[in-house]
Amino acid sequence: MTPLAKHIRDTILATGPISIAKYMQLALTSPVGGYYTRGQVFGRSGDFVTSPEISQMFGEVMAVWYVLHWEMLGRPSKTAFVELGPGRGTLMADMLRASRRFPDFAKSIDSVHFVERSPELRKLQHAKLGCTPESTKYVLDKSAQDTPATALSNTGNIAVHWYDLLEEVKLEPDCVPLVMAHEFFDALPIYKFEKGTGDLWSEILVDVADSKDEAADASSKMGTVVSKLEQGEDACHFKYVRSRNVTANAAFILRDQKFSAMFDKGDHIEVSPESAHTMTLLAEWISANKGMGLVVDYGQDWTQGDTFRGIKSHKFTNPLSSPGSMDLTADVDFSYLRYAAKDKAACFGPVEQGFFLHSMGIQARLQQLLNTTRDASVQKNLVDCYKRLTDPHSMGRIYKVLAILPKDSSVVPIPFTPPKAEELNKPKIEKVVK
Known part of the structure; x- marks a missing residue:
């Protein structure tokens, strides 16, 4: 077992099975080997590639x-x-x-202003923006030496600031925030629940497993089947279990009767209260400061049930296997984000990423870049990257874009349309027939 796996095991043995949210928090951000404490997790040499890493066109279109x-x-x-x-x-x-x-x-x-907890990623951001060492001030925490707190970028001599939390971001009173949350919400912790008899919900928790076979068998019984592709060769020391009684999380998070009314016995749902909290803060902040924001992520415009997964070496893998060695993620519920912003900001969308990029002129930018070279291999790579970003069979459909404007704004952002009355701030549900 890795030190992080031992830490999670000891936590469970001391306190009992933990929520999936707690497991995600430990596996991703624990100083004892959490995934995001590593630096090289993005790109072709890492575990996954994000849209900005695929092509400069993505950031350029966002800037427009x-x-x-x-x-x-x-x-x-x-x-x-x-x-x-x-x-x-x-x-x-790129922007x-x-x-x-x-x-x-x-x-x-x-x-x-960057909201980033990882010391290693802060250093990479510092280098990417061309921040000068002589202008850099570092965090005072001795356990995170050489972690930048503020610096100057050589791109326009712009001041760069880092924070652990959104609540810490401070702007001058006359400064308008331009917010970007790209693949941020998918990594926020989720809780998972199973509908029982009547209005009662059980919580799906993480417990210690004696063997890999026991872990796979427990996942199957929970209705969370781990495929052979996801099982991999890594030892799995953890398993899913169902709470015997209604947990405090289930009682608080699912207190709205709409959940019980829309689901049947045995159905699963995933909910991320931290996502709702962050979206509420963003909505209030954007409205108060007359700003604007974009949320770009993969997910659906409704509540889903079984999307929690691990990503390692560009493949899906068992999220309970070797914590700290992979990214953990779940599809974003955009309807839940809109609901969290209700009466606090004006939300538009989501629209599919392919539609958004095409509407904002990515094809024209592609043509400009193609005209700058006669190298056939470079041109092919440009076209391949464009297709990957926009094709509905790749990233064009599953990735969505949501816009946030002040609640009193009369502007309808491009390329969005005003929401219909029956869709405004109303969560939707995906009912999966098993």
């Missing part, structure tokens, strides 16, 4: 969206980019570079 809506909001004189979960900093670097094509907009950018 902010420029257009900066114009629509009256060209505020001072703005700040705020990114949640910025990865290696590639998306922000800042593309912004320089629009001098008035670029002049308004006062600072960049």
